[in-house]
Amino acid sequence: MKFYITTPIYYVNDIPHVGHSYTTIAADVMARWKRLNNYDVFFLTGTDEHGAKIAAAAKTKDVTPQKLCDEMSAKFRQAWELLNISYTDFIRTTEQRHSIAVEKIIQILFDKGLIFKKKYEGLYCVGCERFYVPKDLDESGCCLFHKTKPVLQSEENYFFKLSSFQNALLERIADPHNEEYIEIQPEERRNEIIGKLKLGLEDVSFSRTAIEWGIPVPFDKEQTVYVWVDALVNYIAAIGYPENKSKFQKYWAADIHLMAKDILWFHSVIWPAILIGAGLSLPKKVYSHGFFTLSGSKMSKSLGNVISPKELVDKYGVDAARYLMATLIPFGHDGDISWQGLTLQYNTDLANNLGNLISRTVKMAEKYFNLTVPRTEPNLELVKEVANILKRSFAQNMDNLELHKASEVLRSAITLVNRQIEIDAPWKLAKTDTNKLASCIYSYLQTADIIAMHMLPFMPVISEKIWQITGASGNINEVAKKYFADTIIPATGFSISAAQLQASEILFPRIA
Helix, strand or coil: CEEEEECCCEECCCCCCHHHHHHHHHHHHHHHHHHHCCCEEEEEEEEECCCHHHHHHHHHCCCCHHHHHHHHHHHHHHHHHHCCCCCCEEEECCCHHHHHHHHHHHHHHHHCCCEEEEEEEEEEECCCCEEECHHHCCCCCCCCCCCCCCEEEEEEEEEECHHHHHHHHHHHHHCCCCCCCCEEECHHHHHHHHHHHHCCCCCEECEEECCCCCCEECCEEEEEECHHHHHHCHHHHCCCCCCCHHHHHHHCCCCEEEEEHHHHHHHHHHHHHHHHHHCCCCCCEEEEECCEEECCECCCCCCCCCCCHHHHHHHHCHHHHHHHHHHCCCCCCCEEECHHHHHHHHHHHHHHHHHHHHHHHHHHHHHHHCCECCCCCCCCHHHHHHHHHHHHHHHHHHHCCCHHHHHHHHHHHHHHHHHHHHHHCHHHHHHHCHHHHHHHHHHHHHHHHHHHHHHCCCCHHHHHHHHHHCCECCCHHHHHHHHHHHCCCCCCCCECCCCECCCCCCCCCCCC
C-alpha cells in the first residue's frame, strides 16, 4: 500500500515560522503514522521560488533571484531538520525536473485547446500575485489577506478555460460516489467550494508578461507561466512526471494535500481542473487548516510577534514542540496560540502526566528491584486496559487528521496508569506484599511501552528513549509496526523480566 502526502510548497519571500511549522509537523505526524501501519509513504514538501515578488526582493538585496532562492530554501530545509521532519523529497520550483513538468502540462492543455490568448484588464494583488474580481474583495475593495487594494493592470495573457470545468468539478466534489471523488475537508469549506462553483467559473490567467523570474511558456517564450500554476505542478514533478513513468504511476494520485485555507481554491478547483484537462487522476483528499492568531493578534513580521521553529525548540525541545503544535488546535479550524497556552499544555500533558509516569515507575524499579524489570508472573491486565482505551479511537483519529483527539486518548490512557499507581500505592506494598509490588511495577513498565509506541508519530526521539529506559526489547519502530498490524500484546509484555532499565531522567522539565 502506498500513501502520498504533501504540504504546500512554501514561498521563499518569508522565513519559516510557526504557520509553516504547523502544516509540516501535521504532515510529518501523518507520514510517520502511516509508516507504522506498513504503508509505502511518499512525503513531499519544498519551496515555491518564482514570481515578481522574488525578483523584486532580490533586486533590493542586490543579489540574483537564484541566489536569494538558494538562501531562503536552505532556511526551510534547516527548519525541517531542526523539527525532525521525515520528508521523502524536498522539491524546488527552480529545479529542472519541475520546469520540465510545468512545460509538459502547459503544452498538453494548449494542444487540447484549453489555453487561449486574450487581452485582459483586472485587479491584481501584488502580495498574492493573482488577479481578483470585485466580489472576491472586502467591502472596501481590499484583498482579504493583505488588506491592500489591488491595482488595475492590463495585459495580453494566456488563459485557461476554467469555465468549461464547472460541471465536471461539481460532480467530483459534491458526489462521494463519483469514481474521481475529491474529498474536501473540513466539511464547511467543502460546502463553501460547492457554493462558489454553483455560481459559475471564469477563465483564469495562466501566464504573465514582463515577469523575468519564472518558467517560460513553452509555445511563447515572451511570457512566463503564472506562478500559481507553476507551483501546483510540483506535486507530480516530484514523483517523476513526465519522465519517470513507473515512479509516477506508483505514487499518483496524492492521498492528501495539506494546506492553509487561503489556498484551498487553487487546490480544490484550479488544480483538479488542470489534471482533468491533462487526462490525469485527481487527488483523493484536500484538507485545509484554519488561520491562527498569537495571543489574540494576527501574526506579523511588522508587529514582531512571529514565532520561529527555533524559538519553539529552544523553549520546549524538539519532540515536545512537535507534540504541542500538532495537538493544540483542532486541524481544520481557526484558533489562537500563546506561549502561556503552549506552556500549560506542555506542563499538563508532558511534564505532569507522561513524564511523571515514566519517572516514578523507573524510580520505583530502581529502589525496589535494582533497576531491572521485576521477575514475576506476567500481569498484563493494566496494559490490556490501556490498549483497549487506545484501540477504541486512536487509529481512527489519526487517520482522520484529528490529532488533538488522538492526544486526548493518549492523555486518558496515561492518566489511567497514574491513577492506578496511586490506588496500588507501591510504597506501601514494599512493606506488606513484595510479590504484588513486583507485579505492579511490571505492569507499569508494560503500559509505558505501549504508550511510547503510540507516541512515536508525535515524539519519535523521546518515544524511543522511553523504550530504552523501560528495558523493552527490539526496535521500537519494528515492534510498533507488528503491534499496529495485529494489536496482539506478547504474552510476556514488551519489557522482559530481569531486563536492565536505564536510570530515570527528567524527560520534560516543568516550565514556569
